[in-house]
Amino acid sequence: MIEVENLHKSFGEAHVLKGISTSFEKGKTNLIIGQSGSGKTVFLKCLLGLFTPEEGKIAYEGQVYSELSLDEKRDLRQEMGMVFQGSALFDSMTVEGNVMFPLEMFTKQSRSEMQDRVDFVLKRVNLIDAHHKYPSEISGGMQKRVAIARAIVMNPKYLFCDEPNSGLDPKTAILIDNLIQEITKEYNITTVINSHDMNSVMEIGEKIIFLKDGFKEWEGSNKEIFKTDNAAVTNFVYSSELFKKVRQMYLEERN
Amino acid sequence: MNYIASIGSYAIMVKEVFKKPTKWSVMKSLILKEIDELVYGSMGIIIFISIFIGGVVAIQTALNLTNPLIPKNLIGFATRQSVILEFAPTFTSIIMAGKVGSYITSSIGTMRVTEQIDALEVMGVNSLNYLVFPKIIAMLLYPFVVAIAMYVGIFGGWAAGVFGGHTSSADFIQGLQLDFIPFHVSYSFIKSLVFAIVIATVPSYHGYYMKGGALEVGKASTTSFVWTSVVIIILNFILTSLLLG
Known part of the structure; x- marks a missing residue:
């Protein structure tokens, strides 16, 4: 399990992450979504220890990352797997x-x-x-x-993926999503995926965190995202006509 | 102020290179690969340049000996002194800063741009040790290259002097042996060892800390060549003052 508490990260004048608190559970595919520039990649790189936050803490199974020595951090990283956007x-x-x-x-x-x-x-x-x-x-x-x-x-205990299906055709993207989800279940890994692929959100998002302008705007599951009234989430997730119809059908079916 | 910050981060980088060493079985093959790439791969150009530099020094000296009272063995003497004291260690190092330095910067810079260095760090690898340490160890063999450059440079001077009709072989060899101070060779090796570390680390610094994309990799290579050359020239002055002054 990964716990994040009040995370802040700035680059010069730009305050990119503004007090994010959340947790990522073991054996689940956790998705971080949001528009470009919302802070997704910075958040993921903070989780990986590639960026050092100014404030807040990240704990892996209770071990606070910032309190570890450099060697302990490197040892912890051996328990992490990362799939980069460009591989x-x-x-x-x-x-x-x-x-x-x-x-x-x-x-x-x-x-x-x-x-x-x-x-x-x-x-x-x-x-x-x-x-x-x-x-x-x-x-x-x-x-x-x-x-x-x-x-x-x-x-690894933790698997991080930065937009794992960007630049892939829809069929291959689904294959990659399914593969990640199967591996997460099979090996009971804490998986965190940075994505703005809505198919991934609907298919494998057991926990979804929506970032907007550096804030955590919303969190929930792929089931809850259909029901949410949060305007920022619905505007982002259901920006295409297809997804608007899918949501409408889901809500009608439920009623 | 930026220069001071750069010197500081360079020092931190060098310190980090020697921390958390990579597994020896992996490091061994990396060192051998770098010896092949950086040292053995540079022999051709170094030998080629040294022959011609030695030849030019001999011809220039011969052409300036207009006074019949000056003995012809001065050609061998001047060639030896020039090649051993400056051309082999310093001039060769500037060539190496261009050839090896730009290779180091561009290869590490490309790894930075394509997130390969991030991938190493995420795996828990000390990326500086993995990437820079084998280059430093490989470059410790650089004085052998300088020794070859000395030999070949003097040979080039002999060939140009003798076959160009500027001096006899006996005169040239006598000049080579005239007032020979063995410490000059040691001085040259000490310099080349210091330059080797500069050639391995300064371009690595420019590659490792570069930001941007493919265009910036090219810019970083150019900047690294300029700074490696500047550092070599300054250290050449300091070491000469300390060791021969």
Whole structure:
């Protein structure tokens, strides 16, 4: 479980996060949504420890991140997996090399044990014939799956994804969403996804946090988002005609 | 004020490089890769430039010896002194700042832009140790490159002097042995070792802390070459004053 309390982050004059408090539960897919510039990425990077907040605290299973030493922070990070928006695969390494990298760095496994684990996670993300290809030789969807495989290879407690299906076609985006949700349930991971893909919100958003201008405007589940009266949320989530109709049908059905 | 802040963050970066070391089995292969890339990969250009620089020094000296009372062995003497004291350690380091320095800045800068450094940090890897430490260790072999540059430069001077008809081989070799001070070679190696650390760390600093996109990677490479050269020139003056002054 990740608990966030009164988080503030500024860059010079720009006050990006303004007192965010929330929690992310284990075994759930938690989504952070909001318009571009609302502070989603900054919030995610604060959770990862890549940005240091000026005020507030973030606790992982009760361990307050800011109170940890640099080495303790790095040890904690070994329990985190991250899927970056641009995948952030090491372009000088093959797919296999990328996935094996955390194992080589942090485990004492033999070569064959590492190979077995890599084969297993690549199979888990439905990548079978890409072991010896370089990131530049595979598609965006495959890169995302490699990034997910690399993120889960160490059995992390926490999985963070920054817009995991941006730039992907709808079918591949759904595959990636389903994969993340399956992995979250299978390994009982605390998953936090930064997204503005409304399909993801509806499909896998067990907990949704809506950010607006650096404030937490709303939080709830994908069921509750249909019922909410919060104008900012409805304006953002149901900005397209299709989603407006979906919401209307849902409400009519309920009544 | 910005310069002072940059010097401060450079010092912090260097300190961070030696913290939380990467697993030795991984580091070993990284060091070998960097030796191949930074040192072995630079040998060709260093040998090529050194031959011609040595040759030019010999020809220039010969052409300026208009007084018949000055012995011809001065050509060998001047070539040796110029190559050992300055051309091999300093001139070669400026070339390396361009070749190796821009490679280091652009490769680390690209990793920064594409979030690969963030990926390392999130995994719990000390990215500075992983990226910069193997480069520093690889560059500790740089004095060997300078030694080769010295040998090849003097050979270039001999070839240009003898085959250009400016001096005899015996005169040139006699000049090489004239008033030889072994400490000059040590001085040159000390300088090249200091320059090696500068060549490995200053471009790394510019790549690691760069902000922006692909265009900024190019700008950072240029800036890193300028600052690496400036630092080498200043340190050359300081070390010469301290060791020979």
